[in-house]
Amino acid sequence: DTAVSQTPKYLVTQMGNDKSIKCEQNLGHDTMYWYKQDSKKFLKIMFSYNNKELIINETVPNRFSPKSPDKAHLNLHINSLELGDSAVYFCASSQGTGGRDEQYFGPGTRLTVT
């Protein structure tokens, strides 16, 4: 039983292309997140949704557009891919947004832009 799943696991594409990454959680959580982990292993928050509403929107190029069709899904669409977008993208979810609400991470999507 996978708690937080992402597809695809690997994505290799050329500069200028548009791609999407999908995330689903079966934990019944209210909040979902997108993180980017670069080559230096820094994990940085990009977006967060709570009950389908955008609640965190970090300084991310507007080529990145998240979409939450329902509480269990959070997708990430990236337009006009650039070399610097190469990274591992992690989806995560949590029951709430306070206290000790731990975040559960998906397996990650390794994006390589050539």
Add this chain to the structure above:
Amino acid sequence: GQNIDQPTEMTATEGAIVQINCTYQTSGFNGLFWYQQHAGEAPTFLSYNVLDGLEEKGRFSSFLSRSKGYSYLLLKELQMKDSASYLCAVRASTDSWGKLQFGAGTQVVVTP
């Protein structure tokens, strides 16, 4: 801005103890998390501290001093499978909606 510092790498022998320090400077404080991340895998939750003191969970313990902006993760009776990156993450009180700021992680290498 937020600043979270942890050593880049630590090496220890199987069966030994390793202490990973984390110092933070944030706008207020509302909890600190430790996560473990094996190479090529997702981070997994290890511990949470919001009050000063030690939280023990099996072979792993985490300590917090809010006045010093300091935490450590203690790994006892090291096993080869403990070789991983350990991420310190802080929730600042000025950050709403569960936002976590992560450190760069400490790579722990366990040798036989």
